[in-house]
Amino acid sequence: MDFYEAIRCRRSVRSFKPDPVPEKSLNRILEAARCAPSSLNLQPWKFVVVKDPQTRHAIVSHCPGHDYAQEAPVLIVACGLPTEGKIAGNTCSTVADVATAFAHFSLAAMAEGLGTCWISAFDAPPIKQILGVPDPVQVVIISPLGCPTDETVRPKHRKPMSEVVSWEKFA
Ligand SMILES: Cc1cc2nc3c(=O)[nH]c(=O)nc-3n(C[C@H](O)[C@H](O)[C@H](O)COP(=O)(O)O)c2cc1C
Structure with a gap:
């Protein structure tokens, strides 16, 4: 799939088939994450x-309103480590x-x-306990990973370009 097509087609998926995720696909996806800046x-x-x-069931039970996440055969729990990285000199870069x-x-x-769906509505302490995540480490994102039941590509609801881009000055 072409890069821009992936951007155009990606959407948050909230309904999954039980089909397994091929190991080769999973490894390529994890490699893409590993290569991030x-x-x-x-x-x-x-x-x-x-x-x-x-x-998976135990984790999803601490994600209120996200029961569908259990349908996917894989759950990804993205954790952030304490870091010296900073944004604009003071904000910790972990979440970014x-x-x-x-x-x-x-x-x-x-x-x-x-399909994936960024889940940020979860109760972190019990999830950290289930996975053995040590205290300085933060659970940042939970996401199901699996085959979407519906692959229809729908138009994205986004602000118009003129509202999100200005040229030369903030306007
Ligand atoms: C920081 C962040 C937090 C989000 N948290 C949730 C969440 O807790 N539950 C959820 O269903 N979707 C969550 N989403 C997904 C957004 O609702 C979704 O990306 C947005 O509505 C645009 O839809 P799309 O991803 O289908 O293009 C989150 C996305 C981001 C970037």
């Missing part, structure tokens, strides 16, 4: 790949770094014909 190239991330149905890696992840998934 990060502040000072510190790569402050760890992607926990969860396939075990009981563990993990988000950037997840952008790679979700577009690569699209290129493989697979």
Whole structure:
């Protein structure tokens, strides 16, 4: 799939077939995330790949309103490590770094014909306990990964270019 087509077709998927994710696809998607840029190239991330149905069920039970995530055969828990990386001199870069890696992840998934959905509504402490995530590490994103039940490409609802881009000055 062409890069721009992957961008055009990617959407948040909230309904999955039970079909397994091919190992080769999973490895290519994880490799895409691994190659993402990060502040000072510190790569402050760890992607926990969860396939075990009981563990997935336990995690999703702490993601209110996201029961559909259990339908997918793989759950990705993207964790952010403490880092010296900074944005604009003071803001810690962890969340931005993990988000950037997840952008790679979700577009690569699209290129493989697979769907993802960034879930940020979760109760982190029990999820950290289930996965053994140590305290300084933050769970940033949870996402199902699997075959979408509906592959229809719909138009994106986005602000017009004139509203999100200005030239030479902020306007
Ligand atoms: C920072 C961030 C947090 C998000 N959190 C959630 C979430 O908790 N639950 C959810 O269903 N979607 C979540 N999303 C997905 C957005 O709702 C979705 O990307 C947006 O509506 C655009 O739709 P699209 O991804 O289908 O293009 C999140 C996306 C981002 C970037």
